[in-house]
Amino acid sequence: MGTSIELCLGNVSLSYAKNHMGRDYGFLFQDGDLTRRKSESIDYEYYEEHPEEKQELDKFEETFARTLSRVIPRLNLLGYTLDLARSEYEFLVSESLELSNDIEELKKEYLTFEEFCNLACRYPLSELKSEYVEYDTENRDIISQGRFAEDLAEFDRLPWRDNSDLYWSEASYFSEKVCILSAELMLQVFALNDENSQVEVTWEFGPIVHAGWVQRDEFKGGVLQKQKILIATEGTSDARIIRRALDVLRPDVTDFFNFVDVDERHPFWGTGNLVKFAEGLLRIDVLNQVLFVFDNDAEGVDAFHKLKKLNPPANMRAMLLPDLEEFKEFSTVGPEGVNVSDINGRAVAIECYLDLNIEQYPAPQITWSNFKKDINAWHGALDYKESYSKYFYSQTDEMLRSGNYDASKLLKVIDTLIQEAGLVTPIV
Known part of the structure; x- marks a missing residue:
């Protein structure tokens, strides 16, 4: 077991770590972005039964949250631009070709950067479903893919990455297959769709602090x-x-x-x-x-x-x-x-x-x-x-x-x- 921490845009996970802080994303936020959000990691029934411990929820629910439109200017100042996203994507393509021993993989026509951006921005992120699809559901893999089941040919043209097929919802499938660039650059790509501008970038750190894996003072808003x-x-x-x-x-x-x-x-x-x-x-x-x-x-x-x-x-x-x-x-x-x-x-x-x-x-x-x-x-x-x-x-x-x-x-x-x-x- 353990406790995870993720940087998310809406319900789409951009970066994941377990039992440690992972990358420090405090620079995306300012102190005023600190808020509280209900967390799936919290057993709220327990706190209803133990009201004397409810004060713990203040720290357990701590999250940094900021709309994408307000994050982009910060990324630009730090050099995380769309041009850099293009360079990183093209590097992944060249790396995939270099590491592949599969003849069919070598013949694959990878998506251009523009095609990759079009795929990433095809649907507003706020529309993606995040409900968990149970394992015993018939045709679970297809159902979990949601609307993206119709786009499998394009997903197959993405550069290879060491990812798994452990997805459980439309949003998690999209995150697993499309979020192949660093989190900062994926934010730039998603910003190309104006409908994503008010979607929140969140960094929920309360649970991992509460579990004792990371000290609270490690999480600060603002640039270094x-x-x-x-x-x-x-x-x-x-x-x-x-x-x-x-x-x-x-x-x-x-x-x-x-x-x-x-x-x-x-x-x-x-x-x-x-x-x-x-x-x-x-x-x-x-x-x-x-x-x-x-x-x-x-x-x-x-x-x-x-x-x-x-x-x-x-x-x-x-x-x-x-x-x-x-x-x-x-x-x-x-x-x-x-x-x-x-x-x-x-x-x-x-x-x-x-x-x-x-x-x-x-x-x-x-x-x-x-x-x-x-x-x-x-x-x-x-x-x-x-x-x-x-x-x-x-x-x-x-x-x-x-x-x-x-x-x-x-x-x-x-x-x-x-x-x-x-x-x-x-x-x-």
Whole structure:
């Protein structure tokens, strides 16, 4: 006997271990995903007969649960992408051919990755039946296969895997035959069907803890320290604004990011010092994942290119705040008076992505300050930028989420940052 633990998507098992923790899937979840669920492993009749022990159920039923749509952004940040799923599937096909001694197996035309995905996503997972089919049921194998009994020819074209025929329901048959990739990548495949987006990913660990096989403190939500990404910005305002935007607008991934000095005086203010900081990290072969974020102005673009010339390793990456359509025709003032200019790459700091429609201030405007000879471009700054920042900080979280405050440009910043962070590769 013993106690098992599974990572599931709906009723489909993606990963299984018995009498030990197996793979740690805490990184898929956050602390707020901890909940309680009734478990088939619990003898509820016993607790009805022994009400004095019912308090044990609080720990016995502990489970992490999160909808698939909220897990996918976390997988993307960790590099578990659909492209990686394709690579793993194609490796299984080549491995099956290499290990096979069966002439018929060698002649088999395996499903392409696209065909595999179509098979995996043919039916919404919420529709799969999980009721146990008794062993003495006539034609049990066929009945257990459910609707998939009509698709056996396709299942036979899946790459070989050391699995068994111990299935007892439609969902367990599907899990046994189709879930041939690592659990993280199967989640990406299943996400291709939009109807799976609200199906829950669950990691029920209460029973194995209660049975004494694993200590409770082994199960924690959130990413590990080595999975976190350090965000280094030009100044404190950049860090504070991006940090708050992540916390409020993209809370499902905010635990992935650490920031250099959000609350105290910034240790390397300005583009030049940020590049020097990067040079220092390169000299000591730092293993942390780092993303350098530069303003989309003349100085930021110049510094960004200087850092790129340093050829940083895969665990270090640089980005500019994104070009936006809204900045292609922006009011500016300089030696030639008031004009409408494209300020992308010339004068876009983090404050430009805030809501610039404040009644007590005139229309937003950039003032050109100096000409950068080394990059042949004027550098400018947003007028009253501190006031736009104060207005942003004065908003409640609900105002930022509801649309009462225009956070559309800010969302483009943090979505770009999340995309760039997903391209940072940890040193193994």
